Structure formats: C-alpha cells, structure tokens
Amino acid sequence: MTPIKPEIPTDEALDAMLHATAGPFDLADDGFSQIVMAQVYNSPLPSLPAAQALAVARQRLARQQRQSRWSLGGAVVGTLMALGLMQLSGGESLASWQGWGMTVLVLVGTSGLLAAVMLKGEWR
Amino acid sequence: MDGATITQAEAESALLGRASAGDRPAFGELVRLHQARVRMQLRRLTKGDIALADDLAQEAFVQAWRHIAGFRGSARFSTWLYRIAYHQFLMHQRSHPVQQALPDTWDIAASEVDNVLRLDIEEAVRRLPEMERIAIVHCFQMDLSHEEAAAVLGLPLGTLKSHVARGKARLRTWLAAWQAGEQI
Numbered sequence: 044m045t046p047i048k049p050e051i052p053t054d055e056a057l058d059a060m061l062h063a064t065a066g067p068f069d070l071a072d073d074g075f076s077q078i079v080m081a082q083v084y085n086s087p088l089p090s091l092p093a094a095q096a097l098a099v100a101r102q103r104l105a106r107q108q109r110q111s112r113w114s115l116g117g118a119v120v121g122t123l124m125a126l127g128l129m130q131l132s133g134g135e136s137l138a139s140w141q142g143w144g145m146t147v148l149v150l151v152g153t154s155g156l157l158a159a160v161m162l163k164g165e166w167r
Numbered sequence: 168m169d170g171a172t173i174t175q176a177e178a179e180s181a182l183l184g185r186a187s188a189g190d191r192p193a194f195g196e197l198v199r200l201h202q203a204r205v206r207m208q209l210r211r212l213t214k215g216d217i218a219l220a221d222d223l224a225q226e227a228f229v230q231a232w233r234h235i236a237g238f239r240g241s242a243r244f245s246t247w248l249y250r251i252a253y254h255q256f257l258m259h260q261r262s263h264p265v266q267q268a269l270p271d272t273w274d275i276a277a278s279e280v281d282n283v284l285r286l287d288i289e290e291a292v293r294r295l296p297e298m299e300r301i302a303i304v305h306c307f308q309m310d311l312s313h314e315e316a317a318a319v320l321g322l323p324l325g326t327l328k329s330h331v332a333r334g335k336a337r338l339r340t341w342l343a344a345w346q347a348g349e350q351i
Binding site (some may be wrong): 049052054057058059060062063064065066067068069070072075076078079080082083086087088089091095099102103107 | 202204236303307308
C-alpha cells in the first residue's frame, strides 16, 4: 500500500476540534456548594480597609456618573440629529425654525457636546 | 411576566451587591451559578484530577468570599473567579512540584504517535508544554475570548496569543503525524 502523505489540519479544522472538547459546563453540584458555604459561614464577613473601601466607592460613583452623562449626551445628540434630518428633508413641524436656523443649531449643539466630552476626557 | 423578566447579568449584579455587603445566601447563589465552570477549569488545569480540582475550587470560592468587597466590576465576575482559581492552581503547583510536563522540545517518533494520540485531541492537549496547554485550555476548552483568557492568566494579550499559536502549531504537527500513522 502506498503511504499517504500526512495532512496537516487547517487552522479552522484544528480550532473546531479544540472547541469540540470544551465543557461540559453543566457539572452536577453534588453537594459542592454546601461544602463551600459551610466554610464561608465559618469565615469572617468580607471587608476592606477604610481607604480601599472609599476608593472603590468613589470609582463606582464615578462610573455611574460617567454612564449618566453619556446617556444624557446620547439622548441630546440623537434628538438634535433627528431635528436636523427633519429640517433637511423639508419637515414642516417646526414652523418657527425656518431656513438654516435649525441646521446651525444642530451643528453648534453637536460641536459643543463633542468639545465638552473631549475636554472632560470622557472618551477614555 | 416576560416584561418583568430580568436578565441573568442583572440578577448576578444584584447578587454581587448583596454578597459584597456580607449577604452569605447571596454568595451561595453565586457559588451555585458558577461552580460548574470553575470546577471544570480546575479539572482541566489539573489534567483530570477531580479530587484535587474540587479542593482547589472550594478554596477559590472561599478566597472569593473573603475578597468580594474588593471586586470592582471592571471585568466579568466569572473572569474574576477564574483568575482566583488559576491562582489557587499556581499556588498548589508551587507547593507540590510534581512531574513536569514534557519539555518544549518533546518530539514524538512517528511509530509512537499512534499510541500517544490514539485517545483523542484532549490527550494531545494534556501533553503540551505547560503554558501552551494552559492557554489552549482557557481559549478553547473554557470558551473564553483571548482578552478574557489573558486577564485570567495575568498575561499580556500578545504573550497569550503566542502561547496559543505555538500550542496549535505543535498539535497540528502531531495530528498530521497521527493521521499518517493511521493511514499508512
């Protein structure tokens, strides 16, 4: 019999083979959690040194505030863009904002928001 | 009811908040949610030593409880747990130096390939050099992204990718030789 040249599996084939060996991730608990919790109930309550706890709290607060600012900014920009699109497509719903007035407002508003975001370093 | 259904992430976040405040039953729920994956991670790392893996997993969860107040939420909770579990594994390895894996230069003669790799690709993975094995375990057998695996192992992303690439290259060579052994 003629020897067959060995085939090196392709990267995708090897990846698929490796992924096929993943898991199983549904291991029965079998009392494991109970054993852990027995040790947890014998352990002291989790605590942090005051300075570290304060730092963690500040970080959480800063993160929440940053998310709020982004949400608010997103809503404002979205509204302005929608208004701008209405204006460009000849929308008539805002009779008091004729001509280029709305477009200028959109540009100024968006630029102002972007400038505020950049000055605060929010993109990091 | 569907409208009021909260996502798993939200439920976990609520449990985390309570556990951080010292609520042990909430932490118990987190243990139940994550025990299977952490135990599986350690079974892989210990090459199938179930008793050792479960001992290390228990210690990992106890350590997680002790330090949960310091969990900042910058990574997923599961990633944080895997990192603690991996740390437990490393500490055990240091205190119980066992037979080391085959050296990096390990080469299989074609005649041995059939025996060595007959079992399956899992056996081949177990025979990889340690860091290549650990990287492949996390990226493929634990289904983590490269970024998550790098965070768990405390490695730069590029280093992790190098380990994965080297491991895969080695596996590819072994598998090719194995196929040749079968088909000749």
